[in-house]
Amino acid sequence: MPPPPPGSLTPDQLCFFDTNGYLVLEQFAGAEEVQAMRDRMGQLVAVFDGASTTVFSGDQKQVxxxxxxxxxxxxxxxxxxxxFGDDGCLKQPKELSIHKVGHALHQLDPVFKKFSFSESISSLFSSLGYRRPAVIQSMYIFKQPHIGGEAVPHQDSTFINTEPPSLTGLWLALEEATINNGCLWVIPGSHKNGLVRRMIRDENGTHFDRPSASYDHKEFVPLEVKSGTLVMLHGDIIHKSFANLSPTSRHALILHLVDTEGCKWSEENWLQRKTAPEPLYYVS
Ligand SMILES: O=C(O)CCC(=O)C(=O)O
Structure with a gap:
């Protein structure tokens, strides 16, 4: 038998993912690949006109x-x-103020596209049995020192839904993530309990169809990981991260993928595209 392509998951890894709803893959991205994405983001932030997202006029919610x-x-x-301070101005330089950049880095930026469409990502989705996987959104999260906000417990399928469900999240550490600087926490096996609530987009904006559930912190386990580690997350797994009160940032890249063959995109998702997403290459 030919050797499995690089990045293929072993039967043990697939079993762990199926049982627990997450999987930690150390050294998934090399140091150069990580540095290239960090450098590229530095360039994007440098040319970003920081004022354009804060100067809103008219109906603020609509804008x-x-x-x-x-x-x-x-x-x-x-x-x-x-x-922001009480005067509405940034308290520190924009480089230390941005929470995230998204959601089409994988499509529009060559550096992020190279990683998103790499053979190793395709191999993961071949292993998972996806027929025509496509990245549907990408986010670069900064989790800034001292002010990095918390991610409250949630399931990613709340925000991105297909019928049947097919969402998988890939969370790549671009810096070491620790309990101190706001690493991910997951409830192992929680994906087996199904989707708790959905965020619906309609003519008035977005709303949730149910209130949020509450979870006992004792059920969560922390995922402290080194830079270059990839965490795979089932769309239904409950996960969260605490605010970053430490002096160290915690950069990460998140990709969300769905199967575009045999799975119908929900018209109630907040994310609606004018053009069909480009499927991954290499998938066998
Ligand atoms: O990076 C984090 O801290 C969590 C982000 C997250 O859970 C999400 O965007 O769905």
Whole structure:
């Protein structure tokens, strides 16, 4: 038998992922690949006109919703909630104020596209049995020192839904993530309990169809990982991260993929594209 392509998952890894809803793959990305993405993001931030997302006029909610919805197909910048002082001005340079950049880095930026469409990512999805996997959104998360906001417990399928469900998240550490600087926490096996709630987009913006559930912190396990580690997350796994109160940032790249063959994209998802997403190459 020919050897499995690089990045293929072993039967043990597939079993762990099926049982627990997550899988940690150390050294998934090399140091040069990680540095290239960090450098590229540094360039994107440097040329970003920091004022453009804060100067809103007219209906503030409408303008913010439009900015969010349009980010599905461009490279948009979102600030940390705690980035601003009472005077409405940034308390620190934009480089230390941005919460995330998204949601089409994988499509529009050559450096992020190279990683997103790499053979090793394709191999993961071949292993998982996807027929026509496509990255549907990408986010660069900064988790800035001192002000990096928390991610409250949630399931990614709340925000991205297909019928049947097919969402898998890939969370790549671009810096070491520790309990101190706000690493991921997951509830192992929680994906087996199904989807708790959905975020619905309609003519008024977005809303949740149910209130959020509460979870006992004792159920979560921390995923402290080195730079270059990839964490695979089932769309239904409950996960969270705490605010980063430490002096150390915690950069990460998140890709979300769905199967575009045999799975129907929900028209109620916040993310709606004018063009079909490009499927991964190499998938056998
Ligand atoms: O990077 C993090 O801290 C969590 C982000 C996350 O869970 C998400 O965007 O779905």
């Amino acid at each position: 913010m919703d439009d900015y969010f919805f349009k980010s599905a197909e461009n490279i948009s910048f979102f600030y940390e909630e705690k980035a």
